[in-house]
Amino acid sequence: MEEIMKGFVKYTSDPYSAIEEWKEKNQKKVIGIFPMWLPEEIAHAAGMLPVVMWRSNEAITWGYAHVPPYNCPMNKSVVDDAVKGKLKFMDGMVFLRECLQSQEVPFIIENNMPPAFEEYLYMPPIYHASNADLEFTRGELERLRKSLGEFGGEEITDEKLNESIRIYNKNRSLLRRLYDIRRKKPGIMPARDILKVVWSSMLMLKEDHNKLLEALISRLENNGYEPVKGKKVFLSGCLCIHPQVELLDMIEDLGMIPVDDDIYVGYRYFANDAEITDDPIGALTERHFIKTPVDPARGEVEVNWGKELVDKVKRLNADGIVTLMTKYCPPHLCYYPDVKTVLADAGIPEVLVEIEHEIISYEGVKTRLQSFKEMLGGV
Amino acid sequence: MGTEYKINKLDTSGVGPLVDKHWNELREAKDKGMKIAWCSGPMFIYPYATPNIASHFMAGYAAYCGGRGMADEVLEAAERFGEMRDTCSYHRLHTGMAAMIMNDWPVSNPQVILPTPDLLIGGRFCTEMSHYMEAIHRRFGMKTVTIELPSARSRDDLPRLEKFVTNQVKETLIPAIEEVSGSKFDEENMRNIFRSWKEACIIRNKCWEFFKRKPSSWTLWDYGVSIAPIFYAMGKPESLEYYQDLLKQLEERAEKNIYAVHPDGEKYRLYWDGWLPWSFLGKVIRIMIPYGAIPIAGRYPWEFFSHPDDIDPEADDIIHEWIRLIYTSPNTLSYYDGPWGGQDKIEELIETYSIDGMLFFSSKTCRMWNLGQQEIIDNIEKKYGIPGVVIDGDMIDSTMFAEDQMRTRIEALLETIDARRK
Numbered sequence: 001m002e003e004i005m006k007g008f009v010k011y012t013s014d015p016y017s018a019i020e021e022w023k024e025k026n027q028k029k030v031i032g033i034f035p036m037w038l039p040e041e042i043a044h045a046a047g048m049l050p051v052v053m054w055r056s057n058e059a060i061t062w063g064y065a066h067v068p069p070y071n072c073p074m075n076k077s078v079v080d081d082a083v084k085g086k087l088k089f090m091d092g093m094v095f096l097r098e099c100l101q102s103q104e105v106p107f108i109i110e111n112n113m114p115p116a117f118e119e120y121l122y123m124p125p126i127y128h129a130s131n132a133d134l135e136f137t138r139g140e141l142e143r144l145r146k147s148l149g150e151f152g153g154e155e156i157t158d159e160k161l162n163e164s165i166r167i168y169n170k171n172r173s174l175l176r177r178l179y180d181i182r183r184k185k186p187g188i189m190p191a192r193d194i195l196k197v198v199w200s201s202m203l204m205l206k207e208d209h210n211k212l213l214e215a216l217i218s219r220l221e222n223n224g225y226e227p228v229k230g231k232k233v234f235l236s237g238c239l240c241i242h243p244q245v246e247l248l249d250m251i252e253d254l255g256m257i258p259v260d261d262d263i264y265v266g267y268r269y270f271a272n273d274a275e276i277t278d279d280p281i282g283a284l285t286e287r288h289f290i291k292t293p294v295d296p297a298r299g300e301v302e303v304n305w306g307k308e309l310v311d312k313v314k315r316l317n318a319d320g321i322v323t324l325m326t327k328y329c330p331p332h333l334c335y336y337p338d339v340k341t342v343l344a345d346a347g348i349p350e351v352l353v354e355i356e357h358e359i360i361s362y363e364g365v366k367t368r369l370q371s372f373k374e375m376l377g378g379v
Numbered sequence: 380m381g382t383e384y385k386i387n388k389l390d391t392s393g394v395g396p397l398v399d400k401h402w403n404e405l406r407e408a409k410d411k412g413m414k415i416a417w418c419s420g421p422m423f424i425y426p427y428a429t430p431n432i433a434s435h436f437m438a439g440y441a442a443y444c445g446g447r448g449m450a451d452e453v454l455e456a457a458e459r460f461g462e463m464r465d466t467c468s469y470h471r472l473h474t475g476m477a478a479m480i481m482n483d484w485p486v487s488n489p490q491v492i493l494p495t496p497d498l499l500i501g502g503r504f505c506t507e508m509s510h511y512m513e514a515i516h517r518r519f520g521m522k523t524v525t526i527e528l529p530s531a532r533s534r535d536d537l538p539r540l541e542k543f544v545t546n547q548v549k550e551t552l553i554p555a556i557e558e559v560s561g562s563k564f565d566e567e568n569m570r571n572i573f574r575s576w577k578e579a580c581i582i583r584n585k586c587w588e589f590f591k592r593k594p595s596s597w598t599l600w601d602y603g604v605s606i607a608p609i610f611y612a613m614g615k616p617e618s619l620e621y622y623q624d625l626l627k628q629l630e631e632r633a634e635k636n637i638y639a640v641h642p643d644g645e646k647y648r649l650y651w652d653g654w655l656p657w658s659f660l661g662k663v664i665r666i667m668i669p670y671g672a673i674p675i676a677g678r679y680p681w682e683f684f685s686h687p688d689d690i691d692p693e694a695d696d697i698i699h700e701w702i703r704l705i706y707t708s709p710n711t712l713s714y715y716d717g718p719w720g721g722q723d724k725i726e727e728l729i730e731t732y733s734i735d736g737m738l739f740f741s742s743k744t745c746r747m748w749n750l751g752q753q754e755i756i757d758n759i760e761k762k763y764g765i766p767g768v769v770i771d772g773d774m775i776d777s778t779m780f781a782e783d784q785m786r787t788r789i790e791a792l793l794e795t796i797d798a799r800r801k
């Protein structure tokens with residue numbers, strides 16, 4: 001088990017060196033993909049390694065010469081890493097319009113350290129999924145296919161794209177299986193390890209990740225399981241960035257067991273497959289417009305995040321929800337009061353924890369979580 | 380001690396009744412059996428041109444509340460309801476008002492309350508425009524339409540985006556307006572709005588000429604207050620009359636050598652980026668005036684179609700015409716309002732209006748104008764040698780407005796200008 005985990009942890013403990021080392025060894029291009037909606041499959045089909053950009057491992061310093069402190073950690077982190085020269089191993093970067101702050105990052109990067117390849121997709125929200133929306137989105141994805149193909153010197157055919165979608169679907173279905181196991185056997189793995197498994201999927205070649213995942217799942221399915229005592233909690237939110245592992249440890253140390261989530265570096269990342277059809281770009285377009293899990297950034301009025309959470313909590317028989325809110329993330333900030341109201345009406349206990357780039361006061365967070373645990377009651 | 384500078388405001392009192400008329404019409408609309416649309420972003424024109432539906436331009440409500448000292452009460456209501464303080468204050472204003480309506484909370488000034496909408500139109504110029512629309516939808520459940528209006532990364536993208544927006548408007552928005560209002564969208568109405576709006580903008584542009592004079596005849600704040608007629612009275616004769624009166628005042632001033640800054644004109648001509656600080660216009664100008672500094676031009680106040688000659692009321696496709704103005708017309712809002720085109724626009728304003736220094740108003744909660752501000756300052760400083768500073772604050776939330784910090788930054792800017800003049 002430990003051996004398998006090492007394969008994942010290599011990437012999460014120092015993604016910069018691990019990816020660079022992979023690149024050196026494989027002599028392939030690395031493409032940074034801004035979270036949360038862009039189909040990595042297109043870069044994979046171009047024979048490159050797509051990596052989802054991440055919250056960095058050190059304090060923001062130089063970045064503050066470019067963005068204000070009240071920008072979200074995703075924005076600040078990528079800017080800071082870029083101006084410090086930490087992202088030089090990325091041959092290309094793909095950005096998107098998904099919120100205001102995602103739009104700013106490419107502007108700053110172009111102004112300071114433009115990568116060899118850059119693309120910016122105007123991915124629309126998903127309210128209406130009208131013909132206009134679908135046609136436009138398809139055009140955006142086609143544009144990426146074309147420009148990445150040119151950058152890589154080889155056309156990205158439908159066959160190649162379908163092959164990549166197949167590999168990615170497999171990865172998603174394995175991750176969903178991992179989550180199923182955790183739902184049935186709460187606490188089977190520490191939350192920090194689950195996070196590392198998911199996060200590493202965003203950083204390493206999917207084929208390699210699939211192999212490790214298969215081995216991990218086989219162990220988890222065949223090893224014995226000692227039920228873990230604690231209150232079952234659902235983790236919600238945390239758009240774009242991964243939460244601090246120390247925070248997950250704290251939740252568990254206080255006697256709560258995360259049994260499921262809808263965080264981005266979690267279920268949200270692998271929830272939806274793209275179909276294998278003779279029109280792969282069409283399939284990726286369709287996937288963009290899937291309305292669940294509710295994504296407050298993607299925008300939707302027909303489904304309701306609060307109700308979705310109530311259903312999930314009931315199905316899991318969970319005791320409460322820990323909302324992880326990426327600090328200064330307007331899509332989540334704007335939605336949160338309504339989620340809170342729906343949860344309160346349904347009698348589901350909930351606590352809010354803000355996730356900054358660096359958590360300044362773990363003590364403050366601990367106090368909040370401790371009171372929440374007391375509210376949930378005994379072990 | 381040197382000269383004692385004083386501000387010499389233009390008479391903009393004509394705005395008040397015009398604004399009141401607009402809000403009263405909105406309040407009376409329901410009694411007349413009309414439907415109401417609340418619109419964020421520039422999509423308000425489509426319900427406006429349709430019979431039986433009144434159109435509320437949501438950003439205007441912020442200026443209205445801010446200007447009349449009503450904002451704090453509404454923002455407090457939002458907080459009481461549970462709104463997060465890091466959301467933009469325009470979001471909190473509307474959700475605060477919604478909370479007051481839902482909970483029947485007492486209101487000290489009943490003017491704060493607007494009639495609840497039958498249709499919500501989120502013109503997603505800024506992505507957050509749709510988030511506050513969704514929040515209102517979740518609370519009241521009315522029909523909601525969202526039109527994606529991306530700001531462009533490059534001029535090459537503009538035709539593609541224009542087509543996308545036009546398709547959305549025709550496919551989704553117009554049918555929704557027609558369904559809710561029970562009336563056909565009226566092309567001729569829209570043409571008439573364009574005709575008289577164009578006339579008003581032509582006169583408005585003549586007024587802008589007086590910003591070029593050194594010393595200037597008026598300040599950006601005078602013009603900021605005067606934006607209202609473009610919206611509230613868009614396409615109505617009152618808006619033209621308002622600008623004609625403004626022009627007359629400016630011509631008189633020019634003739635008599637009366638300047639915006641008494642006694643002998645401004646010492647520093649400043650560019651102001653971002654929203655105008657609606658609740659704090661007086662406070663900000665009082666910081667500047669002792670130094671003889673005034674704001675002269677800004678990207679936001681200039682976004683309201685600075686090339687009226689390009690407005691074509693007789694365009695074949697009048698629905699598309701509005702979108703063309705936003706995308707591929709010379710004053711391409713969708714490019715200039717984003718970070719990439721913003722710099723081009725600011726450079727144009729700096730050159731046209733002989734700017735000495737730049738103030739970038741960075742709202743802590745509205746990031747639309749903040750995007751890339753520091754980069755733009757650095758780039759322009761390198762190119763023109765004109766210094767700039769960022770000042771943090773908020774356009775209406777008084778808890779986020781720090782006068783001392785603002786004073787320090789403005790003083791620092793003026794000192795830098797002085798040092799470069801030597």
Ligand code: SF4
Nearest residue numbers: 072074099240326329
């Ligand atoms: S969705 Fe939220 S966290 Fe992600 S870039 Fe936008 S504001 Fe930041």
Ligand code: SF4
Nearest residue numbers: 467469505508745747
């Ligand atoms: S963030 Fe700014 S531009 Fe966007 S809706 Fe809020 S106030 Fe308006």
